[in-house]
Structure formats: C-alpha cells, structure tokens
Amino acid sequence: MGDILITEALTRRYGSLVAVDRLDLRVAPGERRAVIGPNGAGKTTLLDLVAGAIRPSRGRIRFDGQDISGYGPARRARLGIGRIHQRPAVWPSLTTLDNVAVAAARRRGGVGRSRRPAIELLDRLGLAEHAGVEAARLSHGQRRQLEIAMALAGEPRLLLLDEPAAGLSAVEFERLGAVLRDLPEGMTVLLVEHRLDLVYAFADVVTVLRDGQYVATGTPDEIRVSHVVRQAYSGAVA
Numbered sequence: 654m655g656d657i658l659i660t661e662a663l664t665r666r667y668g669s670l671v672a673v674d675r676l677d678l679r680v681a682p683g684e685r686r687a688v689i690g691p692n693g694a695g696k697t698t699l700l701d702l703v704a705g706a707i708r709p710s711r712g713r714i715r716f717d718g719q720d721i722s723g724y725g726p727a728r729r730a731r732l733g734i735g736r737i738h739q740r741p742a743v744w745p746s747l748t749t750l751d752n753v754a755v756a757a758a759r760r761r762g763g764v765g766r767s768r769r770p771a772i773e774l775l776d777r778l779g780l781a782e783h784a785g786v787e788a789a790r791l792s793h794g795q796r797r798q799l800e801i802a803m804a805l806a807g808e809p810r811l812l813l814l815d816e817p818a819a820g821l822s823a824v825e826f827e828r829l830g831a832v833l834r835d836l837p838e839g840m841t842v843l844l845v846e847h848r849l850d851l852v853y854a855f856a857d858v859v860t861v862l863r864d865g866q867y868v869a870t871g872t873p874d875e876i877r878v879s880h881v882v883r884q885a886y887s888g889a890v891a
C-alpha cells in the first residue's frame with residue numbers, strides 16, 4: 654500500500670523566516686508518527702499545512718494519492734483529516750455532549766442520529782459526568798479531552814494532534830495515554846508533543862525538526878540515543 658501522507662519540498666515562509674523548509678515526509682497508513690523539536694521548529698506550522706489552515710509557500714501535500722495542496726480545511730476534513738489544536742477549539746455555549754454530537758453529525762452529514770456513540774466517546778475520555786455541562790465551564794484539561802472526543806467522532810483517517818498533553822493533570826495525562834493506545838489500528842496519527850515520555854511510548858516513528866528543517870527520522874529507540882537529535886535540542890550546530 655502507498656503512503657497515506659506525503660509532503661514534497663513543503664515550505665512555508667513568514668517574510669524572511671522559513672517556518673517549514675523543503676520538508677519531505679512519508680507516513681504509512683496506520684502509522685503513529687511523532688514530530689518533535691525545540692520551540693519554533695515548525696511543528697505546528699506543519700500540522701496547519703496538512704490540515705489546510707494555511708497554504709504552503711512552495712511544495713505539495715498528497716493525502717491518500719490525491720494532491721490536496723489547493724484544498725481548504727473543510728474539504729480536507731471531509732477526506733478524513735481531523736485535528737486537535739494547541740488551544741482547544743470547542744463550542745463554548747454548547748454542552749459537552751452536544752459538542753461531540755455536532756462533530757459526529759458534521760462528518761455524517763446530518764443531525765438526529767443516535768447519541769450513543771457520543772456518550773461512549775465522552776466515557777472513554779472521562780467526561781461522561783460532564784455531558785450536560787456547557788463546554789465554557791470545563792477546565793482546560795477537560796476542554797482538551799473534549800476536543801479529542803470531537804475529533805474522534807469525525808472518524809478521521811489521519812488524526813493531527815497538536816500537544817494533546819499540554820496543561821493536563823496527571824490523571825488526565827494517564828487517560829490520554831490510554832486513549833491514544835486504544836485508537837483504531839487503521840487510523841494514521843501525526844502527533845506533535847513536548848512530553849517525550851508520551852512520544853516514545855506512543856510513536857512507531859519519530860521525526861525531528863529544528864528551525865523548520867528536517868533533522869532525523871527513526872524509531873523511538875534510535876531517536877532517544879541519537880547524537881544529532883541531542884544537538885538539535887541543545888542548540889549546538891552540527
């Protein structure tokens with residue numbers, strides 16, 4: 654089977670700053686790929702490019718054999734690209750349950766379906782007891798869990814996770830680990846995360862970026878001991 658996500662010389666500039674610089678990535682279907690690197694490495698910009706939130710300055714993105722470089726975010730979502738943001742994006746005036754139900758309905762193209770899948774998702778994310786609470790009243794960690802539930806309700810083929818562990822309590826962090834472990838096998842995941850314990854436990858393959866540039870790709874064991882990666886983090890220039 655071909656790679657589900659391919660970036661070719663993917664580049665995004667902000668004025669003279671090159672946030673993502675000629676990046677070639679290939680991600681296999683069902684792969685759990687983490688992208689790590691120091692602050693400003695271009696990780697969020699990469700996810701924004703794949704989700705269609707921003708356009709590349711140069712280069713291409715292929716998803717499941719299609720060149721999606723010119724597609725907007727809604728069209729990419731319909732193709733099966735789901736995401737969670739660095740700052741959780743939920744509808745604050747809807748209840749927790751309605752947030753998930755609406756996300757599921759968007760994917761299926763209609764409301765009025767059974768709410769059971771939404772309730773099951775909330776249960777998995779530890780939010781069942783907050784189902785009737787307005788999302789605005791949830792804690793930061795709970796909103797983050799809710800956004801994950803919303804993304805999963807869309808049954809994405811490619812799930813983009815931007816720092817899902819940021820701001821979670823220890824209990825929420827444990828639960829997140831379990832949720833990630835239990836994701837459907839066929840779901841491809843691109844995880845940006847600073848918590849390297851989570852990255853190494855979760856990822857099949859880890860890619861390291863620095864200053865927008867590709868540094869290395871390898872298994873967690875390879876990356877953990879890599880000299881090049883240590884240099885990238887320490888700020889030393891190879």
Ligand SMILES: Nc1ncnc2c1ncn2[C@@H]1O[C@H](COP(=O)(O)OP(=O)(O)OP(=O)(O)O)[C@@H](O)[C@H]1O
Binds near residue numbers: 670690691
């Ligand atoms: N809208 C923007 N306008 C100008 N510069 C931007 C913009 N978005 C990102 N950048 C710059 O692009 C570079 C990459 O940013 P990005 O947020 O992708 O890094 P990151 O690896 O996700 O960092 P962090 O780990 O801190 O979240 C940074 O130097 C950042 O300041």
